Amino acid sequence: MxxxxxxxxxxxxxxxxxxxxxxxxxxxxxxxxxxxxxxxxxxxxxxxxxxxxxxxxxxxxxxxxxxxxxxxxxxxGWPGWLPAFEEPAPFSPSGSRAALREVQVTRMDRRSFLVLSSSALVDIAADWARIEPRHLGQALDGQMVDEELLRWLEQRSGELRALTSGPHRQVSGLIDAHLSTAVDLIAQDRYTAAVGRRLHAVAAELAHCAAWLRFDAGLHADAQRHWQAAVHAAHQAGERDLAAVALSDLAYQATWLSRPDDAVRVLEHARSRTRTPAARCLLDVRRARACAVLQDRQETQRALASAETELERIRPQETPPVVSWMSVADVNADAGRCWLDLGDPGRAGAAIDAGLGELQPRRSRTRAVFLTYRAEGSLHGRDTWAAAADARAALDTALDSGAARCIDLVRALIRRTDGRTEQPMVELREYARERLAV
Structure with missing residues (x-):
């Protein structure tokens, strides 16, 4: 701008x-x-x-x-509340540092809009897809990055990633503190090229985790900044799958916020440089989701078929941590969401049932989302008792997880029952009023 x-x-x-x-x-x-x-x-x-x-x-x-x-x-105040868009940083060492410094800035987050325009979002993906990371400069004279501290940060980033799937309220602050440390170390520019790549990998992991926590909290602009920083840091680290997954997260957010055209274009660029089947499987599923919202049945089916093919090729020992959670549960349940969007609730219900049956118990936020999808499918199928039961379970799970994104999703579904007089729907609304009043 x-x-x-x-x-x-x-x-x-x-x-x-x-x-x-x-x-x-x-x-x-x-x-x-x-x-x-x-x-x-x-x-x-x-x-x-x-x-x-x-x-x-x-x-x-x-x-x-x-x-x-x-x-x-x-x-x-005026004009600060206007949703004027930010310009993305270039994929260079200095540009990546600028993107990382952005996440250290405390901001009043505007929940209702994003900071990257459609064109800027797609440009980030296109630039990353064609630019190879430059060699990091040699360390400057002076105190070098401490190897012991670097190893400690690497270990902590993995442990913090594992904690993000649970209901740990304090994990966001811990991630932010560790990310800030990594960004400060990168800014000092006192490390060898090999250490620099490791530092950027740590920053990318932490920024990626921080982005998801903000997305779950409904802080969409801040989530965008952190995902953008993760792409930059992963690029400098040479971690292609991590960068591609962060780009796919931006695409997923775009679909969630009714920008599926942006998602499709971002995913096309992101998939071009993936290295592992797990990363390609995730990107294929997210492409299917965006295509289903666009009512493109043929492209949805093609993307789901590709996701299933890549799923069969996954080898756990070759899969990076950022996408190690990708499983048959995710492919099935997200396929169910696609069939819901395409007007096939029967097929959707079977797929979501299969996904929920395979889902790991610790993934509470994902369970809340999948239960909401199944409740929506039951509403389409006029099974009000099943819809009410799943909606209650989804609301309880979302509230326990503390994820505003999941709570809002269930709320939106329950609001759609306003005016319906069937006993399960009346009781569901009363239950929701009691739970949300707490």
Whole structure:
């Protein structure tokens, strides 16, 4: 983004709105709320020129057009609450350091939008797919990175990754502290090329874990920054599968937030440099999910078939830790989600049943998501008792995990039962009110 350009100008151009277009949208939002607004093209021009700032009412109307919560407007003020996008760092040693430093900055996270535009998100994947990592520079004179500390960080990063699948509330702070240490060591630039690769691998692992914890908490902008940092650090470490998985996580987030076109394009680039069947299996499943949302049955089936082929080729001893969890449970349950999106609840139910049956007990957040999918399938099949039972179990599991993303997913499903008078649906809503009030 041009730093001299007003965030509103940048935002408007991202949406391909003229000033007249935006003024009309604001007036329409006012009518929807039973209000009147005099915003016109000239008013928009004054806001962007910086000569005047919109009134509180106009800001709330603009926020309504953009889907931004009023609380965000109040907290961040004008123009800080506008979702202007950030520019990605280049894939160079200095660019990667800049991306890593970004995750050390404490920010007010805007939950309702992302910081990377569609084009920037795809550009990150395309750049990574064609650029080989440069050799890290030789260590500078002075104190070198301590080998004992580096080994300790490597061991701790693996242990912290294992903890992220459970309900450990303090793990996020521990990961952030270790990541900050790794980033500081990288910034000192006092290490050999081999040590530099190990340091970047540690930073990539920790940034990747931190991103998922933020995604689960609904902090989407911060999750994007951490995944982007993970891609950069993995690139400098020569860890192709880790970089590809982090890119696929950005694609998964895009699908989750109704940007499946972005996901498909990112995954095409990310898959081009994977090394192991487990990584390719994961990327194929995520491509299938995005294609199903786009209602592309043929591409969905092709991606699922490829995922199953890669699944059979997985050898645990050759699989990197970042994707060691990939299993038949994930392929089956995500295939079920695809069939739900494509309007085949019967086939979906069988696949999700198989996935839940194979899922490891410690993966509570994944279980909450899969149970929500199965409940949705039962609703489509008009089995209200089964839907209510799975929705209750999903809500309990999500609440126990503390993952806001999973809780919101179950809530959205339960809200869809509003107005339904069947006994299981009435009892489900009452149960949800009691649990969510705690």
């Amino acid at each position: 041009d730093l001299d350009q007003h965030p509103l100008t940048h935002l408007r151009r991202q949406h391909h709105w003229s000033m007249n277009d935006l003024a009309r949208l604001i007036r329409a939002e006012a009518r929807r709320r039973g209000l009147r607004s005099g915003v016109d093209r000239n008013r928009i021009w004054l806001w962007e020129a910086g000569g005047t700032r919109p009134s509180e009412e106009s800001q709330l109307l603009l926020a309504g057009v953009l889907g931004i919560p009023a609380a965000t407007v109040e907290c961040l």
